[in-house]
Amino acid sequence: MTTAGGRPPRRLRADARDNRDQLLAAARAEFTEQGTHASLNKIAQRAGVGAGTLYRHFPTLAALLAALIGDDVDALCATGRDLMTHPDPDEALAVWLHAVAVHATAMRGLVATQMAALRDRRTAGALAACHDAIRAAGVALLDRAHHHGSAPAHVDIADLLTLVNAAAWASEQAPDDAALLARLLALITAGLRA
Amino acid sequence: MTTAGGRPPRRLRADARDNRDQLLAAARAEFTEQGTHASLNKIAQRAGVGAGTLYRHFPTLAALLAALIGDDVDALCATGRDLMTHPDPDEALAVWLHAVAVHATAMRGLVATQMAALRDRRTAGALAACHDAIRAAGVALLDRAHHHGSAPAHVDIADLLTLVNAAAWASEQAPDDAALLARLLALITAGLRA
DNA sequence: TTGTTAAGCGGAGAGGTTCTCCATATCCTA
DNA sequence: TAGGATATGGAGAACCTCTCCGCTTAACAA
Numbered sequence: 001m002t003t004a005g006g007r008p009p010r011r012l013r014a015d016a017r018d019n020r021d022q023l024l025a026a027a028r029a030e031f032t033e034q035g036t037h038a039s040l041n042k043i044a045q046r047a048g049v050g051a052g053t054l055y056r057h058f059p060t061l062a063a064l065l066a067a068l069i070g071d072d073v074d075a076l077c078a079t080g081r082d083l084m085t086h087p088d089p090d091e092a093l094a095v096w097l098h099a100v101a102v103h104a105t106a107m108r109g110l111v112a113t114q115m116a117a118l119r120d121r122r123t124a125g126a127l128a129a130c131h132d133a134i135r136a137a138g139v140a141l142l143d144r145a146h147h148h149g150s151a152p153a154h155v156d157i158a159d160l161l162t163l164v165n166a167a168a169w170a171s172e173q174a175p176d177d178a179a180l181l182a183r184l185l186a187l188i189t190a191g192l193r194a
Numbered sequence: 195m196t197t198a199g200g201r202p203p204r205r206l207r208a209d210a211r212d213n214r215d216q217l218l219a220a221a222r223a224e225f226t227e228q229g230t231h232a233s234l235n236k237i238a239q240r241a242g243v244g245a246g247t248l249y250r251h252f253p254t255l256a257a258l259l260a261a262l263i264g265d266d267v268d269a270l271c272a273t274g275r276d277l278m279t280h281p282d283p284d285e286a287l288a289v290w291l292h293a294v295a296v297h298a299t300a301m302r303g304l305v306a307t308q309m310a311a312l313r314d315r316r317t318a319g320a321l322a323a324c325h326d327a328i329r330a331a332g333v334a335l336l337d338r339a340h341h342h343g344s345a346p347a348h349v350d351i352a353d354l355l356t357l358v359n360a361a362a363w364a365s366e367q368a369p370d371d372a373a374l375l376a377r378l379l380a381l382i383t384a385g386l387r388a
Numbered sequence: 389t390t391g392t393t394a395a396g397c398g399g400a401g402a403g404g405t406t407c408t409c410c411a412t413a414t415c416c417t418a
Numbered sequence: 419t420a421g422g423a424t425a426t427g428g429a430g431a432a433c434c435t436c437t438c439c440g441c442t443t444a445a446c447a448a
Contacts, residue, residue, distance in 0.1 A: 012395095012396095013394095013395060013396065015395095015396070015397085016395075016396060016397090019396085019397085044398095049397075049398075050397065050398030050399055051398075051399070052396095052397070052398055052399070053396080053397060053398065056396075056397085
């Protein structure tokens, strides 16, 4: 909750803090049901607050998302640290990439919204912190695989993560092909062992 | 223009045909400027017709897109046929995949809209024909690479194309990194030679 | 306890979108 | 040229996002 998560501002009035929590809960519920295309209006309504309140707490969709996925991101980084002691560096990397992809598909539309948000000057900050945390974890695993002799030297972790996210996005578009994500990741990791 | 393109219906009244052409031209212009998030209202306005007319000719965004990209798809298939005589099967496949990706990024948002449309029962038909045509061209090239001994046997062309489209989508999200697409495709094709 | 005040609230409203409906206008054929 | 089939357009319904600002209320000092 502390490394990458969207921290609430310095000090919040008690009622404001309650509303913020209500909003996060409502958003999580609504996103789970509708994907990130859920209406922000409806989230405010579900939380029992006015639209203005939502927009004051979370000026953009990305800010809301960042607050929501912060914990997941921290968990992902912890998993990465654990995997550093895994006996097989190749498998460690593969397992972690899979975890990244699964996280990305936690809510329908998450990947796309994140990618879009990273491009948007207004909102890049909130999500960029999450991204950086993940990249840092990934670079360690990739380095280890490289020194182990299996991964090629010229692979950029940012590119690799981008491709993994893209695969997650694609698998999200085909919800009735549950095995697609695994097949796409296999295609990708095959390249790493080349 | 004949294989996969969105053919106009059987017989069209002369004025209707004119309007249809106006709409396609306006859509192409608007999509080029704004990406596929362009407002359909504005397209109708630009074409000088009412919104109702647009929706009668193209009930959905996907139908409009299918009519627009039909020619591109045919060109892609022709390129595929040409590449069948290329001396190096590996390179032929790589070149063709690159062409597929470039086609997919011709208009911002094209890939995402297509992918989404393929999932939508109302609109799957129009674009599925395009997809099938491309897949047919790809399977020939992949087969050839496989018999040449380079591509692994278990690769599904549909998965490969999905991954290539996903890469195209990702590179579209990062418009200021012009080389990203090439790097992602390199990552993918490295896996094919594994 | 009570008064002051800044923080926070909510919802109407501006301006955008998609998509439908059907009275009207236009083409085409006999 | 007349009449029926076909196509039109734009107002309107129902959504969306995001802003503004008068009102409410928590928090703190006296």
